Amino acid sequence: MNVQNVMVIGAGQMGSGIAQVCAMAGYQVKLHDIKQEFLDRGFGIIKKNLSRQVEKGRMTEEDMTATLNRITPSLDLQNASDIDLVIEAAIENMEIKTKLFAELDKIAPADAILATNTSSLPITEIAAATNRPEKVIGMHFMNPVPVMKLVEIIRGLATTDEVYAVIEDMTKKLSKVPVEVNDFPGFVSNRILMPMINEAIFTVYEGVATPEAIDEVMKLGMNHPMGPLTLADFIGLDTCLYIMETLHEGFGDDKYRPCPLLRKYVKAGWLGKKSGRGFYVYE
Ligand code: CAA
Numbered sequence: 001m002n003v004q005n006v007m008v009i010g011a012g013q014m015g016s017g018i019a020q021v022c023a024m025a026g027y028q029v030k031l032h033d034i035k036q037e038f039l040d041r042g043f044g045i046i047k048k049n050l051s052r053q054v055e056k057g058r059m060t061e062e063d064m065t066a067t068l069n070r071i072t073p074s075l076d077l078q079n080a081s082d083i084d085l086v087i088e089a090a091i092e093n094m095e096i097k098t099k100l101f102a103e104l105d106k107i108a109p110a111d112a113i114l115a116t117n118t119s120s121l122p123i124t125e126i127a128a129a130t131n132r133p134e135k136v137i138g139m140h141f142m143n144p145v146p147v148m149k150l151v152e153i154i155r156g157l158a159t160t161d162e163v164y165a166v167i168e169d170m171t172k173k174l175s176k177v178p179v180e181v182n183d184f185p186g187f188v189s190n191r192i193l194m195p196m197i198n199e200a201i202f203t204v205y206e207g208v209a210t211p212e213a214i215d216e217v218m219k220l221g222m223n224h225p226m227g228p229l230t231l232a233d234f235i236g237l238d239t240c241l242y243i244m245e246t247l248h249e250g251f252g253d254d255k256y257r258p259c260p261l262l263r264k265y266v267k268a269g270w271l272g273k274k275s276g277r278g279f280y281v282y283e
Pocket of ligand 1: 147
C-alpha cells in the first residue's frame with residue numbers, strides 16, 4: 001500500500017506537529033478537529049515552526065507555502081472517506097477514542113490504516129472497536145514532534161506484518177526513527193519515563209530536595225536535556241498522572257502508585273506549563 005493521503009485527528013500540540021512533519025515529507029494532510037478555534041491554533045503553531053525554518057535558512061519561502069498548501073483543515077469526519085491513513089491524536093480518553101475509531105471504521109476506505117498516537121492506552125482495545133483490528137496500530141510520536149526523532153510503533157494483538165511495514169516505511173519517510181514494541185501498558189517509552197518522573201515527584205514530596213535541585217542533578221549528572229520536573233511540567237501533570245494510573249491499573253503493582261503530590265497538583269489545576277503553574281511558575 002502506498003500512503004499518500006493522511007488525516008490527522010486533533011490539532012493540539014501533538015496533532016499539529018504530526019501534520020507538520022507529514023506535510024514536510026510531501027503527504028497530503030487533512031487536519032481535523034471539532035472546533036475552528038482549535039484548527040486556527042494548530043495552524044498557528046505550524047506556521048510559527050515553519051517560519052523559523054525559513055529564518056534559519058533550512059527552508060525556502062516557496063517550500064513553506066507548498067508545505068502549508070498540503071494541509072487542509074477539516075471539521076467533518078466524513079472527510080476521511082478518501083484517505084489512506086488516519087493518525088489520531090485526540091484527547092487521551094478510551095471512550096472518546098473507541099467512539100472515534102468505530103466512526104472512522106465506517107467512513108474510511110476498507111483498506112485504510114487507522115493509527116493512534118496514544119501515549120499509553122491499549123491499542124488492542126481501541127482496535128476492538130473496529131471491524132478492521134488488523135489495520136489498527138500505535139504510532140507514538142514524542143513531544144515536540146518536529147524535533148524528536150523517535151516514533152514508537154506499537155503492534156496491537158491483531159496488527160498484520162504488512163500494516164506494520166507500511167507504517168515503518170512511512171516513519172522513515174518522515175525522517176524519524178521507528179522502534180517496534182508490543183502492546184503493554186505504557187509501551188516502552190512511558191513505562192520507563194513516567195516512573196522516573198513519579199519518583200522525582202516523590203523526592204520533592206518527601207522533602208529530599210527542591211525541584212530545582214532535583215532537575216539540576218538529572219541534567220548535570222545524567223546529561224538529560226531537561227530535568228524530570230521541568231519535563232513533567234512540559235508534558236502536562238494531568239497527562240503524567242493519567243499515564244501513571246494506566247501503569248498502576250495495567251500491572252497492578254504498587255511500584256506504579258502515583259505520588260499523592262502529583263494528584264494534589266492536578267486537583268489544584270496546576271497542570272504544568274499549559275496552565276501557567278506546575279512545579280515551576282510560567283509567565
Ligand atoms: N516545537 C518545535 N520546535 C521546538 C520546540 C517545539 N515545541 N521546542 C524547541 N524546539 C526547537 C527549537 O526551535 C530549536 O530549534 P533550532 O535548532 O532550529 O533553533 C531546538 O528545538 C532546540 O530548542 P532550544 O534551543 O530552545 O532548547 P533546547 O536545546 O533545550 O531543546 C528540547 C528543547 C528539544 C525540548 C529539549 O529540551 C529536549 O529534548 N527536552 C526533552 C524532551 C523530551 O523528553 N520529550 C519527550 C517527552 S515524553 C513524550 O512526548 C511521550 C509521552 O507520551 C508523554
